[in-house]
Amino acid sequence: MTHAPPPGRARVWSGRLGLLLAGLAVGGLTFLLALQVRAGSGDGTTTVAPSGDAVASAPAPDPTTAAPEPEVTETAPPPPLAGLTVAVDPGHNGGNGANPLTVNAPVPDGRGGTKACNTVGASTDAGYPEHAFTWDVAGRLAARLAELGAVVVLTRPDDAGVGPCVDARGRLPQEEGADLLVSLHANGTPDRRAHGFFAIVADPPVHEAQGQPSVALAHDLVAALGAAGFAPSSTVAADDGPLQRRADLATLNHAERPAVMLELGEMRNPDEAAVMESEEGRQRYADAVAAGITAWAGADG
Numbered sequence: 622m623t624h625a626p627p628p629g630r631a632r633v634w635s636g637r638l639g640l641l642l643a644g645l646a647v648g649g650l651t652f653l654l655a656l657q658v659r660a661g662s663g664d665g666t667t668t669v670a671p672s673g674d675a676v677a678s679a680p681a682p683d684p685t686t687a688a689p690e691p692e693v694t695e696t697a698p699p700p701p702l703a704g705l706t707v708a709v710d711p712g713h714n715g716g717n718g719a720n721p722l723t724v725n726a727p728v729p730d731g732r733g734g735t736k737a738c739n740t741v742g743a744s745t746d747a748g749y750p751e752h753a754f755t756w757d758v759a760g761r762l763a764a765r766l767a768e769l770g771a772v773v774v775l776t777r778p779d780d781a782g783v784g785p786c787v788d789a790r791g792r793l794p795q796e797e798g799a800d801l802l803v804s805l806h807a808n809g810t811p812d813r814r815a816h817g818f819f820a821i822v823a824d825p826p827v828h829e830a831q832g833q834p835s836v837a838l839a840h841d842l843v844a845a846l847g848a849a850g851f852a853p854s855s856t857v858a859a860d861d862g863p864l865q866r867r868a869d870l871a872t873l874n875h876a877e878r879p880a881v882m883l884e885l886g887e888m889r890n891p892d893e894a895a896v897m898e899s900e901e902g903r904q905r906y907a908d909a910v911a912a913g914i915t916a917w918a919g920a921d922g
């Protein structure tokens with residue numbers, strides 16, 4: 622992973638709608654987070670980008686009172702994910718359930734067949750839906766990644782629309798110049814004893830990035846979720862961890878960058894449902910996924 626400034630950084634500031642979200646202190650410097658929705662593009666993409674502008678605009682010291690320049694000037698190191706662009710896919714969408722014709726329409730599955738545009742997704746027994754869970758975790762993850770210096774692109778701009786279809790979600794990383802794609806989901810196994818997270822990669826690979834590069838990303842994400850105290854899946858196991866290799870997921874099949882789908886837990890399991898329904902639990906998921914991406918970016922470089 623090279624950490625040169627991404628060529629697309631300028632464009633994220635050129636949109637029609639910019640919303641200042643928050644100021645974050647990173648390495649003693651103040652960074653501003655901007656959430657920009659490209660409302661006119663119609664592709665539903667949302668971009669979150671860090672900016673170091675606040676540093677450059679600091680007022681010059683008064684020459685009459687300023688201390689002498691130190692002989693050695695310490696430069697703050699770049700944030701750990703500077704130069705990385707991350708595509709984050711919050712699975713499903715809030716309007717899918719009310720729009721079956723759109724959601725069930727066939728789209729290319731990335732292997733010469735077709736697949737439904739999208740699905741409604743799972744929910745907890747209390748009715749907390751998967752689309753709301755993935756949307757919330759994605760927002761927390763995007764904020765954390767931006768704090769670490771990454772540019773983040775999301776596959777959908779809100780939690781009230783329909784789609785986008787799975788093929789469009791999978792194409793996002795190459796269309797937006799992202800280095801990787803992480804698709805966030807939670808599983809809905811009816812057996813309430815089933816629990817734990819697992820990762821999925823496309824197999825056999827359609828594109829080069831879907832082979833070992835995606836498996837390596839999955840290993841780092843799985844390790845980070847385990848290190849954060851989440852339990853690996855009780856039902857999915859491979860020689861190299863809770864990792865499924867599947868040919869039928871269009872989001873993964875279309876991605877031409879390392880791409881992993883994460884089933885972060887089982888929504889019908891009462892214990893895991895309680896974690897997903899809590900803000901604290903969703904923050905833990907987001908922090909763990911960010912840690913996995915950070916580990917991958919470091920190992921890759």
Ligand SMILES: [Zn+2]
Nearest residue numbers: 712742806807
């Ligand atoms: Zn899902």
